[in-house]
Amino acid sequence: MESIPHSPIPRHGLARDEVMNQLQAMKEHDQDWRGGRVFSLVYSAGDEVHELLQDALSLYSAENGLNVLAFPSIGIMQHDIVRNTATLLGADDPASGGAVEGYLTSGGTESLLQAVKTARDVARKDRGIARPQVVAAESAHAAFTKAADYFDMELIRVPVGSDFRVDVNDLADACTDDTILVVGSAPTYPHGVVDPIAEIAALALERGILCHVDACMGGFLFPFLAELGRFSEPFDFRLPGVTSMSADVHKYGYASKGVSVVLYRTHELARHQLFITSDWLGGFYASTAMAGTRPAGPIAAAWAALMHIGHDGYLELTRTAHDAARELRTGIESIDGLEVRGDPPATVMAFGATDPTALDIFAVGEKLSADGWYLDRQTRPDSLHATVHAGSAASVPFLVGDLRRAITSAGTQRTENRSTTYGQSR
Ligand SMILES: Cc1ncc(COP(=O)(O)O)c(C=O)c1O
Secondary structure (H helix, E strand, O other): OOOOOOOOOOOOOOOHHHHHHHHHHHHOOOOOHHHOOEOOOOOOOOHHHHHHHHHHHHHOOOOEOOOOOOOHHHHHHHHHHHHHHHHHOOOOOHHHOOOOEEEEEOOHHHHHHHHHHHHHHHHHHHHOOOOOEEEEEOOOOHHHHHHHHHOOOEEEEEOOOOOOOOOHHHHHHHOOOOEEEEEEEOOOOOOOOOOOHHHHHHHHHHHOOEEEEEOOOOOOOHHHHHHOOOOOOOOOOOOOOOOEEEEEOOOOOOOOOOOEEEEEOOHHHHHOOOEEEOOOOOOOEEEOOOOOOOEOHHHHHHHHHHHHHHHHHHHHHHHHHHHHHHHHHHHHHOOOOEEEOOOOOOOEEEEEEOOOOOOOHHHHHHHHHHOOOEOEEEOOOOEEEEEOOHHHHHHHHHHHHHHHHHHHHHOOOOOOOOOOOOOOOO
16 A cells, blocks of 8 residues: 555544544644635635534434434435425426425435436336446536446537537437436536527427436525526426426535435436345345435535525525625736636636637646635646635635736736646545
């Protein structure tokens, strides 16, 4: 094994204070998201909500979400979370067919893995398709590639246009007799733009294929933006062709990490996600998603977030984050040589040089990092990526100021470091 310095399990356990001191010391090298300078990975609704999340996490630190017979309260909470998410995504509207149901998962990736696997199993059973294909824009989340890899399926990636949205005609051209699922994102992770979901859903309906709307990022944003009169595109189960959706409570639901929801239009589709076996010596085993043992703390924290923040609270958090995202966008667009990629309607955006030969946005990014800002980097084209949330809203004017200075100071410098790593590889 590679020799990375590590702390061996001590022969005699350390005192509680000592352990906590060591944890605090290790944490000093982490991003300080509380300072509002982290525009990735963390979604904060403020200290008060954070304390509630911590209390809920610790109340359920030992319970196991595998078995809701032993812990019925976990079953109640997960039902509430799924039901409320479904309501936000149009499940109570007669146009949805009134039969939407779904499950909790550990995050957006798992929701997407499950949706793709469900589509595969439905296609095998109903259409006899042996090697199914998924058609998705190149902007759809990397988890679709992961799903195709895990479940031995083919993923056909379709290029996006200059507005970073996919054209439905290009998706249609990519579909074959083996296509079982077509994907739209609301919004896409890389540029925060929304695919033409109504057209994609209509395509799926016409071809008799399933359609997944990845609202991992937008599921807890667009319903509130719509209510604020700031978003009006249809994107959910009110569109007849939409057969499954994903929405992450641990993003704009402002919950602790570890909770997403995957929803299906009908009971028949949803039951394909269940795994049931008695083919071993341990009795009847049933699970609703990938994991067996599931941490109950995040479920309790997600339930607590929904109940404590409440509908009006989400409206206010959405307004705060969206106002700040608009301010960031205006700030970026007021700087010579910089542009926001596409037309992101919500709170996620990518920006970079209008002329990459004149300005290296990664060199600018390094200056911002040195000032304590945390933004992701991505390429094709080279861009910095910002996810604006309520907890980072107040920092936006300072970010714009530092961005302006970073551009002046970067001048024509180029950095050797072209890494765009998002995730981990060891
Ligand atoms: C649109 C979209 N889908 C899926 C995911 C994956 O979510 P997770 O990181 O919770 O697995 C993300 C994450 O940012 C996302 O933005």
